[in-house]
Amino acid sequence: MTQIFVVNSGSSSIKYQLVDLETEEAVLSGILERVGEPGSGIPDHEAGMRRVLETLGTGHEITAVGHRVVHGGSLFSAAAIVTDEVEAEIAELSALAPLHNPANLLGIRAARHALPTVPHVAVFDTAFHQTLPPAAYTYAIDRELAERHGVRRYGFHGTSHKYVSQETARFLGRPLTDLKTIVLHLGNGASVSAIDGGVSVETSMGMTPLEGLVMGTRSGDIDAAVLIHLHRQAGLDFDELDTMLNRQSGLLGLTGNGDMRDVQEAASRGDEVAEGALAVYRHRIRRYIGAYIAHLGGLDALVFTAGVGENNALLRRRTLAGLEFLGIAVDVDRNELASRKARYISPDGAPVAVLVIPTNEELEIARQCVAAIA
Numbered sequence: 001m002t003q004i005f006v007v008n009s010g011s012s013s014i015k016y017q018l019v020d021l022e023t024e025e026a027v028l029s030g031i032l033e034r035v036g037e038p039g040s041g042i043p044d045h046e047a048g049m050r051r052v053l054e055t056l057g058t059g060h061e062i063t064a065v066g067h068r069v070v071h072g073g074s075l076f077s078a079a080a081i082v083t084d085e086v087e088a089e090i091a092e093l094s095a096l097a098p099l100h101n102p103a104n105l106l107g108i109r110a111a112r113h114a115l116p117t118v119p120h121v122a123v124f125d126t127a128f129h130q131t132l133p134p135a136a137y138t139y140a141i142d143r144e145l146a147e148r149h150g151v152r153r154y155g156f157h158g159t160s161h162k163y164v165s166q167e168t169a170r171f172l173g174r175p176l177t178d179l180k181t182i183v184l185h186l187g188n189g190a191s192v193s194a195i196d197g198g199v200s201v202e203t204s205m206g207m208t209p210l211e212g213l214v215m216g217t218r219s220g221d222i223d224a225a226v227l228i229h230l231h232r233q234a235g236l237d238f239d240e241l242d243t244m245l246n247r248q249s250g251l252l253g254l255t256g257n258g259d260m261r262d263v264q265e266a267a268s269r270g271d272e273v274a275e276g277a278l279a280v281y282r283h284r285i286r287r288y289i290g291a292y293i294a295h296l297g298g299l300d301a302l303v304f305t306a307g308v309g310e311n312n313a314l315l316r317r318r319t320l321a322g323l324e325f326l327g328i329a330v331d332v333d334r335n336e337l338a339s340r341k342a343r344y345i346s347p348d349g350a351p352v353a354v355l356v357i358p359t360n361e362e363l364e365i366a367r368q369c370v371a372a373i374a
């Protein structure tokens with residue numbers, strides 16, 4: 001029996017799942033929220049991890065622990081067994097992902113301390129995108145300065161993009177190596193990737209998970225000179241700009257609410273501010289679809305996944321409206337069908353298979369974890 005304990009330590013939460021790889025089902029799962037907040041009873045990640053392991057109990061045989069790590073820089077193109085050296089490298093990459101890596105690292109340290117006899121594996125969001133060609137990952141700034149400071153595009157949500165592109169091939173019954181696919185991972189964080197024959201060739205997030213699509217609280221693409229302007233004209237310092245772009249922008253900045261369900265509901269009631277925000281959200285996605293079809297030189301499958309992508313049928317339909325000339329069409333009834341399973345939303349015989357495929361980052365982490373320790 002192979003059971004992998006999967007841990008996703010966020011800045012304020014710890015999500016966990018015990019995945020049985022024979023059935024590919026979660027034996028148990030849970031989430032600890034408000035870690036580190038006063039009054040929550042969970043002062044830090046060490047304490048949080050102790051709580052998680054108490055919940056897990058001693059009745060389970062754990063083969064290994066898989067940890068989600070957001071930033072692996074250029075060092076990691078695959079999952080890695082955690083050693084003190086790997087921990088040090090993750091710590092070094094914290095400068096590139098200050099919101100994510102420190103929390104990931106705290107989770108790893110606490111779990112290694114509590115479960116010292118099993119292997120721990122770091123599974124990186126960036127790994128799947130290490131195949132991006134230089135033309136896609138290079139920012140057009142001073143080359144030496146960029147190299148010295150690790151400034152390039154890395155891409156994120158790779159675990160999800162990889163899993164969903166594999167599931168796409170399985171669902172279509174076609175070899176992954178034959179498929180040109182665009183995956184729209186629309187969650188709280190959101191990114192899109194172009195996958196050619198199973199290989200990530202372009203993705204919308206950059207050096208950090210800020211670039212690209214409009215997200216719950218992140219702006220996505222913005223003219224970098226806006227920051228300079230706001231620094232000079234509005235007196236915002238860099239910490240304030242960081243907070244604004246990462247935590248107070250996106251749907252939250254545009255409407256006062258960062259949760260897609262609420263924004264969609266308001267728009268459906270006729271709220272023009274909410275509808276305007278959704279128009280920006282859809283417009284940005286369409287820009288990437290067009291660009292990525294050009295990069296791929298064609299398209300076999302367009303796939304929606306994650307919280308918004310899996311659940312918001314109206315947004316899917318309106319985002320793709322008018323793209324029939326590209327072979328992209330939505331069947332209204334199929335699109336409306338609420339289901340937890342992979343499914344077509346395009347009509348039979350359409351040139352592009354438009355699909356909804358639920359992501360499962362925990363299962364993919366468990367699989368990569370097993371591959372790493374094999």
Ligand SMILES: Nc1ncnc2c1ncn2[C@@H]1O[C@H](COP(=O)(O)OP(=O)(O)O)[C@@H](O)[C@H]1O
Nearest residue numbers: 186187188189258259260261306307308311312
């Ligand atoms: N039924 C739904 N309809 C519309 N949006 C939904 C629905 N369920 C979840 N969402 C949206 O999905 C987003 C969260 O996606 P999720 O993939 O869970 O994000 P994360 O993993 O980044 O926390 C939120 O904006 C939420 O409103």
Ligand SMILES: CC(=O)OP(=O)(O)O
Nearest residue numbers: 070156157188189209
């Ligand atoms: C990398 C990233 O944006 O992750 P999340 O969507 O979990 O915030």
Ligand SMILES: [Mg+2]
Nearest residue numbers: 187188189306
């Ligand atoms: Mg997510």
